[in-house]
Structure formats: C-alpha cells, structure tokens
Amino acid sequence: MKAHWLKTIVTTAVVLLGLSTAQKLTFWHYWDGANGQVLQGLIERYQKEHPGVTIEAVFVPGGELLTKLQTAITARQTPTMAISDLVAMPLLTRSGALAPLDDYIRQSNLNLTDYFPGPLVYGLYQGKRYSLPVSASNLGLFWNKNLFRAAGLDPNRPPRNWDELLRFAKQVKEKTGKWGLELFTQGGEGTTWQTQVYFWGAGAEFLNANNTAPAFNSPQGVRALQFLVDLVQKEKVAPVAPWGLFGRGEAAMVMDGSWMTQFFPQQVSFELGAAPFPFAPGGRPATNMGGEQIFIFQSADAATAKAAWDFINWFSSTPVQVEWDRGTGFLPVRRSVANDPAYRAWVSNARPLMRPFVDSMAFAKPRPPVARYPQISDIFAKYVQEALLGRLSPKEALERAAQEVAPLLR
C-alpha cells in the first residue's frame, strides 16, 4: 500500500518536473525540399533524445525570410531562433533583436578555431558574436570535358591560373567555335560576387580592412577587371549574354556554385569536371562564399534561450554536421567535418565533383559584412557591366564606382 502511494507521488513529481521544464522552441528557416526533410529528421531525433523540448520548424520561402524577420522584429513577435542568408546578417545584428552567444559558446567549450575563418566573419558586431555558421557554399570552375576533347585539350586537366584559362578558352573558340568561358553579365549581386573572385585572385580587396572605404579601385583591382574586359572585348572568348550558355553546351567553362554539383549532372548532357577557380599569376587562390547562419532572439526568456542554444550546440557538433552536409550537399563550416573520414568517403563516392569545393573552403572569403552591401553590390556590378561593354575603361569604371560607394560606407 505504502509503496503504491510512493510510486504515485514519484510519478506525479516526475511528470510535473517534466512539465515545468517543457520547452517549446520556434525555428524559422528557408531550407526547402530535401534539405527541409533532412532538417525535420534531425529535429525529430533531437526531440526524442531530449524529452520536454519541442521544436516547431516554420518554413518561409527564401526570398521573403528577411522581410518576415524584419516585420517580426518590429512587431516584437520573433520566433525563438532562426537562420538567415549570411548576406543579411549585418542588418540583423544591428537590429538589436539578437541575443549574444559568447557566454554560451564559452560555457559549452565550442571550439571556434575549428571553423573556417570565412563564415565566422558574419555575426560579429561590436565585439560580440550573435550568430554561428551552419552551412556553406562557394564558387568554383566547371568545365565541359566533351568540348575540351573536341578542342584538342586534355579533358582531365583544368586551367590552374589565368594564363591557362585564357589559353584554353582561346583554343576552344578556335577549334570548336563555342565560347571559351561564360561570365555572369546580367548585373546585380550575381555579377558582383563572381567578379570579386577575380579581384581577390589578383590580390585586390573589395573594401579596406575596417570596411569604411572601397578598395576595389586599386592597381590589382584594375588588373582583374582588365582581364575580364579583355576576355570579352579583345580575345572575344566570353560573350555579354544571358546566363545559361554552359548548361546548353555553348561555353566550355563557367564559374558556378557548389550546389550545382547536385543539379548540373541531372541537367546537362555532357561530361563535367570541377576544380578550384584559377587565379592570377602571382596572385592567390580565392573564392566567394555563401551559406546560412543560426541565431537566437533576445525576446526568449533565459530557460528558452538556453534550450535553443542546446539545440544549436548539438546541431553544430561535428557528427551532426557531417550528417547534415551529407544529406543536403552543403559545404562544411568546420574543418573537423571537412576532414572527417566518413564525410570524405561520401564526397569521393557520391559527389566527386564536390571535392574541389570542399578544398576551397580554406580560402573562401566573406563578402564585407556591411549593412548597405546590397546597394554597394549593385553599384559595383553596374560599373563592371559598363567596362565589359567597352563603354568605360576598367580604371575609370572602378574610380566612378568607388566615388558612388564611398558615401554608403560613412
């Protein structure tokens, strides 16, 4: 009899305790399709391993997530946590709505030196860290092996520097009549982020070290833009044309994203190669980088915020990130993931085209984390177009762009 009572009391106590620690977390994200399903699978497992924690993942289409976050911040109706495209992080950190993560990172002994330096640049604001990278993508070279073969080039030998890039492109043009290289010439961020790869590869910087003035109008910058203009105007191996030539087999080489290692093989009818993007002789290997960052909102009470951090900490751990990157095809944000034997084996067997992109993470550079980056990017792209069309000399185009960009950084 007594034991029975005791059992009831203990059970009730356990249930009550469970209720008092029950945490409901809302999580806004834009991971669609298969990526969303991988996330849902991970969340379900986390919930099973952590009874009392429920995570409600809310999908918001990518283009509108920032609008929805900004509306929620203004109305003080924020979720517990969310992700964002890293480009939007400067706007979000400045909103004052995010919770600093430094104390959590210290308490959990999360080793930030294991992260690639590029993605970590985002989320830092006035000496505090507000977000952590959870996925990455970057740019590299794809080439059409069939066209290389037709041009008499070794189909398994990609260009390693700009001299080879130009030489191969010319040979393709001469022997096959197809374009050597496709550039993204339609303006906007698409043009800017591809052009930045050439600039960095020539040793130029986009903005100065503390992001207070443009730096792309340096001699190295002029040299990089001159190279692009020559490809179009002088050598005529790359056209100013709508995007998509490479996919149709009309151009032999293209700079495109790591995500295309997943899509190209289903979309094109030729043999593909992928390599880190060539850089200028005497320059340095460089590429551009995208990805997502995760963060907690300040509106969460201490216990909820802690529960959200526990999930982020688990999600960021090497084994979970290995699983996440394998499921989604995102690039690793941590070296321990990139070097993980199971991950490396998966890349070699399932996604061999992705290998150069994984290797490029070590030198992937962040776009400057400034709030007005979108406007700056538009101005820069506009003048790159002017130069490519031969309306302005590279030097003049970059000087004018710098004049327009400077006031936006003050």
Added chain:
Amino acid sequence: MLKPLKGLLTHLLLAGGAFLSAMPFLWMLTTALKPEIALYQPPLLFPVHLEWENFVKAWQAAPFPRFFLNSAVMTVGIVLAQTLFSAMAGYAFARMRFAGRDLLFFGVLGTMMIPFPVTLIPSFLVVNALGWIDTYNALIIPRAVSAFAIFLFRQFFLSLPRELEEAALIDGAGRLTIFFRIVLPLSTPVMAASAIFSFLFAWNDFLWPLIVTNSTEMRTVQVGLAMFQGQYGVFWTLLSAAATIVTLPAVLAFLAAQRQFIAGITSTGLKE
C-alpha cells in the same frame, strides 16, 4: 473579292495576337512536361515530351490540397467583401451628398499611390494586436475593401440613368432598397469586372499571406509555389507543373466572366 481578303487579314492579325497571349501559357505547359535533362534545350511551343510525372511530383512536394482550400476561402472572402463594400462606397460617392465627399474620394484614390511595402509593417502590427496572426481574419479582413474597385463602381454608377432611382424614390423605396433592388441588378458588368480583379489579386497574392501566417495549415497556393524557387536554383520543371495547376482556377474564372469583364472595362451597356 476584296471582302474575303480583308476578313482573312483581320483573322490573321487576330490569330497573331491570340498566339502572343497564349505563348506564356504554352511555354509554361511545355516546361511542365519536360524531363529535367531537357531543361537547357530551347523552349518549345508544343510539348514533345510528356513527363506527367512532374505534375505528380509537384503536387506531392507540398500540402497543396490544404493550400488550395486556404486560397479558396481567402479568395471567396475577399471577392465577396470587396464587391459589396466597394459597391456601397462607390454608390455613396456617386449619388449621396455630404460634406467633404470629393475630398474623401480623392483621399481614397490617393491610397492607391502608397506602395504596399510601406503599409506592410503597420498593417502587421494592427493584425497582431488583434490576435489574428495565422487566421483567416488576417487573410481576408484587411483586404475587404479596394480603392480601385470603389473607383470602378463610382464611375459606373455615375453613368446610370438617375431617373430609375428617382422613380423608385417616388414609389417610396429607401436608399438601401434602391441600392440592392435597382442599382446592383443593373451593375452586373462592373460587378464582374471588379470581382475578376479582386479574384486575380487575391489568388495571386503572396507577401501578405506569407507575413501573417506561420503554420503550414494556413499557407496559400502562392506560398506553395515559392517552395520550388529554392535558395540554390529554381526547379523549373516542377515549378511550371505546379504553376499550371495553380493558374487553372484563375484562367477558368476569367473565361467564365470574360463577357462581363470586357463589358465592364469598356463600360458600355447603359449610358445616359
């Protein structure tokens, strides 16, 4: 001899125009029926592939039945409310005399010049304060009246012969009776035009439904379509398949109301 030639030319011209209007739909349909490998092939106007699988995949990629229900409830609600309230407001502006009437009317017209993003956050704050987030209220009530429809109705009512209403007035009818028994039955062309405009607006609306809903159960078809435009490239074949399904109600609605629609736009019918 000359007449048949002229007729032939007219019809050729019309056929060209019809072809231009139909082309985007044909393009959508042929893309929807392409296998993904053929994506980079030049666009064709008639389907050579018949990848019906795309429709199945697209339909299963998101809870579309629920999205259709939500879009239908929202659209019917908005169309009914906009037609009724805008007709009433348009009637007041056309027929009733009160202080500041024209100023108020220009104020209503002026709201059409305020871009939606400007009012987005204030509107959201109001809806949030009312506790309507994730409800049909939030989807319908803030859009229950339309400045454009008010304008449309007012212009139409101005062209109605006043004598009809005066006769009814002499027979002892009140304002509401006149409005519902005399004016509205004479206004089917403009009601159809206004309804089709609000139908297209509501059915195609994307940003507002997305901002005021959080759960999948409250999302609309346009939000479903956005799922195929991923952060890393667009699934064109699936997007086109889903877009074909989603566009179908709008096309059917237009075809059904076509005659009234054109009559309403040109506002022929009844003139003083």
